[in-house]
Amino acid sequence: MGEVVPLRPAEPGGSGRGRGIRRALAAPSDTELLQRCRASDAAAWDLLVERYERLVFSVALRNGLSREDAADVTQTTFVALIDSLHRLEDDQRLASWLMTVARRQAWRVRSTSRRDVPLETLVEPATEDPYELWDTQTVVHDALATLGGTCRELLLALYFDPAEPSYADIATRLGRSVGGIGPLRGRCLERLRTLMTENLA
Amino acid sequence: MTTPPTFTRLLDWVDGRLDDDAAEAVRAHVESSETAAEAVEWIRSFREAGTAMPLETPPPEVRQNLRDAFRRHAKFPPGTGPVSELSGDPRPLRVAAGARSADGEGVGHVVLEGSGVTLTLSVLHRRADLVDLHGLLTWDGSDPRPEIVLSSPDPTARRVTRPEADGEFRLTDVTRATNEVWVVSPSASLHAQLDLGTDA
Numbered sequence: 001m002g003e004v005v006p007l008r009p010a011e012p013g014g015s016g017r018g019r020g021i022r023r024a025l026a027a028p029s030d031t032e033l034l035q036r037c038r039a040s041d042a043a044a045w046d047l048l049v050e051r052y053e054r055l056v057f058s059v060a061l062r063n064g065l066s067r068e069d070a071a072d073v074t075q076t077t078f079v080a081l082i083d084s085l086h087r088l089e090d091d092q093r094l095a096s097w098l099m100t101v102a103r104r105q106a107w108r109v110r111s112t113s114r115r116d117v118p119l120e121t122l123v124e125p126a127t128e129d130p131y132e133l134w135d136t137q138t139v140v141h142d143a144l145a146t147l148g149g150t151c152r153e154l155l156l157a158l159y160f161d162p163a164e165p166s167y168a169d170i171a172t173r174l175g176r177s178v179g180g181i182g183p184l185r186g187r188c189l190e191r192l193r194t195l196m197t198e199n200l201a
Numbered sequence: 202m203t204t205p206p207t208f209t210r211l212l213d214w215v216d217g218r219l220d221d222d223a224a225e226a227v228r229a230h231v232e233s234s235e236t237a238a239e240a241v242e243w244i245r246s247f248r249e250a251g252t253a254m255p256l257e258t259p260p261p262e263v264r265q266n267l268r269d270a271f272r273r274h275a276k277f278p279p280g281t282g283p284v285s286e287l288s289g290d291p292r293p294l295r296v297a298a299g300a301r302s303a304d305g306e307g308v309g310h311v312v313l314e315g316s317g318v319t320l321t322l323s324v325l326h327r328r329a330d331l332v333d334l335h336g337l338l339t340w341d342g343s344d345p346r347p348e349i350v351l352s353s354p355d356p357t358a359r360r361v362t363r364p365e366a367d368g369e370f371r372l373t374d375v376t377r378a379t380n381e382v383w384v385v386s387p388s389a390s391l392h393a394q395l396d397l398g399t400d401a
Contacts, residue, residue: 045268045275053263076348083352087354186207189212
């Protein structure tokens, strides 16, 4: 694991073009989906699961779990969300809430597993947090959620998808021209940087 | 280069999408401009975040299980649903979803009936804030085995387990604040409120 490099905020008052992009590419926000879930809207719940299942699953994996255990933690984390729908303190930070619950569930699974392991096999040093870039990750994913829409999908596809899809694949997925992907990614990332500055202000 | 490179141009450079001449021009600008250097550093940090935790896709049954779990939950208004309580009360009492009893030796029992599943819990009242649970789950025996989730107001204190093939399971050091139990599987479901009582 490399050195922690916190994302530094951009200078305040960034480009206004991003605001136009955000409006044009609007999709239901996390806040909107959560409100609909509270009204028992199953379609909204499905969208939330689709939006965050990979993030929750990946947090569990990155905290040392097998795929089977990570799948269990993913389910448990979302069940916790059902349970907490009416108690969430900040709907706009759903991503980091899910990440935090998933990470703590992963710790619990790991610590429970270790109870069953013979003492002599426990040679690795105790590590409370194996994931050094945690703070950066939570900030980034909350900001991506605020960015939303096609911009979020584009940046996740370009920089977080282990399959590393080509511009052509992404263009097809998003219903856009291949030639527009490069410039769009720049505008989206610039907007994300501005959002993170606003969140830190 | 007479005009400063745009953010997208800097990104193209970091992503290695410029030819040699263009890349050299951007590199020279970045070396001479603190603003551009900060933007490049931010872009690299963002890329590193993606590299450090790529988003893996969970097994498809996870999504289906979660769809089903919410739909079961959505049948009931907030704060309602099948309810049972567990306490040290020695009197047998039948409630909506189960029965409770205690054996007088610091052990309480509850039997909960759900959809396609029966959950029997024995609670050992060991300490003021923690209890041990021994359980037996009966269902149709299909795989995957149902997941048993015990939740409390503190989501970080949540406990999860799956029964052995014979349906038994054990959980130690469960917080007394636990107030809800879920059983989740494609073929069975149960959702009930719990009261693990106080240290008798």
